[in-house]
Amino acid sequence: MEFIALIGDHPVRLILSNPLKEYRKSDIRLISGDPDFYQCARFTETQVFHFNFAIDKLHEFLMKEFSHYRQIDAWGEQYIWNLKRTKKDKILLSKKSNDVKIDVGPHNRKKSYILQDEVIVxxxxxxxxxxxxxxxxxxxxxxxxxxxxxxxxxxxxxxxxxxxxxxxxxxxxxxxxxxxxxxxxxxxxxxxxxxxxxxxxxxxxxxxxxxxxxxxxxxxxxxxxxxxxxxxxxxxxxxxxxxxxxxxxxxxxxxxxxxxxxxxxxxxxxxxxxxxxxxxxxxxxxxxxxxxxxxxxxxxxxxxxxxxxxxxxxxxxxxxxxxxxxxxxxxxxxxxxxxxxxxxxxxxxxxxxxxxxxxxxxxxxxxxxxx
Ligand SMILES: C[S@@+](CC[C@H](N)C(=O)[O-])C[C@H]1O[C@@H](n2cnc3c(N)ncnc32)[C@H](O)[C@@H]1O
Known part of the structure; x- marks a missing residue:
């Protein structure tokens, strides 16, 4: 599946959008730890649910999660990726060079906050x-x-x-x-x-x-x-x-x-x-x-x-x-x-x-x- 190339670019962040039904958005971030892991924040209209999973489980996770959406935007080491599922279930994948080099070293990863914007407090x-x-x-x-x-x-x-x-x-x-x-x-x-x-x-x-x-x-x-x-x-x-x-x-x-x-x-x-x-x-x-x-x-x-x-x-x-x-x-x-x-x-x-x-x-x- 098209995820393979995207995953091979070691994405630090993936946003799944254009939902099919009950979800609004899933925001997946690479979190530094020992070992590093991914954290997914899945947004519904009123709530957010968090899931952590190991780096090598990204493919498995995306296979399930993407069944609720039509679009993925991802930021990898070399490319910014865009993946779309058409109404006829065709997958369109595009990428453009990631000019802002993302250093995936542990100190430069984007911080994942406990409260996420878009969850109303x-x-x-x-x-x-x-x-x-x-x-x-x-x-x-x-x-x-x-x-x-x-x-x-x-x-x-x-x-x-x-x-x-x-x-x-x-x-x-x-x-x-x-x-x-x-x-x-x-x-x-x-x-x-x-x-x-x-x-x-x-x-x-x-x-x-x-x-x-x-x-x-x-x-x-x-x-x-x-x-x-x-x-x-x-x-x-x-x-x-x-x-x-x-x-x-x-x-x-x-x-x-x-x-x-x-x-x-x-x-x-x-x-x-x-x-x-x-x-x-x-x-x-x-x-x-x-x-x-x-x-x-x-x-x-x-x-x-x-x-x-x-x-x-x-x-x-x-x-x-x-x-x-x-x-x-x-x-x-x-x-x-x-x-x-x-x-x-x-x-x-x-x-x-x-x-x-x-x-x-x-x-x-x-x-x-x-x-
Ligand atoms: C500076 S305010 C802080 C309010 C809040 N905790 C905050 O951090 O924004 C201190 C509060 O402690 C209350 N306070 C001081 N002594 C107290 C006591 N012995 N019993 C109950 N409340 C007390 C005051 O009435 C005041 O509302």
Whole structure:
């Protein structure tokens, strides 16, 4: 079949279009991995389905997939290919030289995002990142990429868990843009059974978010008025999210997560004040000498302390770079996954050095040590 020549040109991307019936488009991309593989995103009117398959299965995959379409456009190492099936089932194949040389080396392959353009995510439309047809607006592509990056950071950890049902709490949810996107991604795209609660102190924000959840048809996402420290759950919580909850509100969120044994924690702390105001910097001039740098270093030390306490409680901790929708300079995401690991000497040292040198026990330490 005509696929053979096309496949021999090692395509990095193939788009199947002009559908016969229920599908809209299939977009197949070469993804670098160990080993490399292809990922197909098959679009229907309302959904996208993903399939991964080995490179040597491309021919087999195309044979089946192409039965739903009349056209393939493909980008190979040397040629751009166009394959059409006529109404009389005749196959027409053409190719033209691929002037832009495609380097199929692992670092240059086109990135496949978790959210695909053309799959409508209502919150992205309301944020004016996407138009009503699901096209990402060129001027908002950076934001789209950043949101994808955040979802990847969640995906990285949930895909290792053998779980289809997730209970998630978002502490200090505020206007909840990312909450809506995360819920949409996990339920509609990943097809997980997710119950999610967003909690915040502001009544107007909570009622607006409940209306939005209704408008989007998210029946297991609800918003509740309350303080993190008083929140009680009637079910086991698997994931705690807390993005830019102010100052020690993050510590209350982490304390709840740890006490629930939540499997995953995603926290972006913000407005760090406690260590700056309560720490005794008199004997550590290298930190306390200058105002702004003292403020920045004490914020970073606070997050190290939080990371170390999470490790002490059996979590594996990564500090990742996070973006922010509201332009805050606070952009460290603490991602923690519960394991049965023992506390490392490094994390003991972090806690001892901060508490010893700056003569203060911070909020998370006090909460966890029952003070
Ligand atoms: C800067 S906003 C962040 C909102 C949202 N998570 C985001 O990243 O866009 C912080 C939110 O945390 C809420 N908050 C702060 N302390 C809280 C607490 N103790 N309990 C519940 N919500 C809290 C505030 O009301 C505010 O809406």
């Amino acid at each position: 209502p919150a992205l439309v309301d944020l004016k990142i996407m138009d009503e047809k699901g096209n990402v607006l060129p001027s908002r592509y950076d934001k789209f990429k950043q949101i994808n990056r955040f979802l990847e950071m969640i995906e990285d950890v949930i895909e290792k868990e053998d779980k289809t049902q997730w209970n998630i709490v978002d502490f200090g949810c505020g206007k909840s843009y990312l909450t809506f996107i995360v819920y949409d991604y996990l339920t509609r795209i990943r097809k997980l059974d997710v119950s999610m609660v967003g909690l915040d102190l502001k009544a107007d924000v909570i009622s607006a978010c409940n209306l939005t959840a209704q408008k989007y048809g998210y029946d297991k996402l609800r918003f509740q008025l309350g303080n993190i420290k008083d929140f009680k759950s009637d079910r086991d919580i698997d994931m705690v999210i807390s993005l830019h909850a102010c100052d020690t509100a993050t510590d209350y969120a982490l304390n709840q997560a740890i006490r629930w044994n939540a499997k995953i924690v995603m926290a972006v702390p913000c407005c760090h004040k406690e260590l700056l105001h309560k720490g005794d910097f008199s004997e550590v001039a290298m930190i306390g000498a200058y105002g702004l740098s003292k403020e920045r270093i004490s914020a970073l030390m606070t997050d190290n302390y939080r990371g170390a306490y999470l490790e002490k409680m059996g979590y594996n901790v990564d500090m990742l770079e996070m973006f922010d929708l509201s332009h805050s300079p606070k952009n460290i995401l603490i991602r923690a996954v519960k394991t049965d690991r023992k506390q490392s000497q490094k994390s003991k040292d972090v806690i001892e050095q901060i508490e010893g040198n700056l003569k203060v026990r911070l909020c998370l330490g006090r909460l966890l040590e029952g003070e």
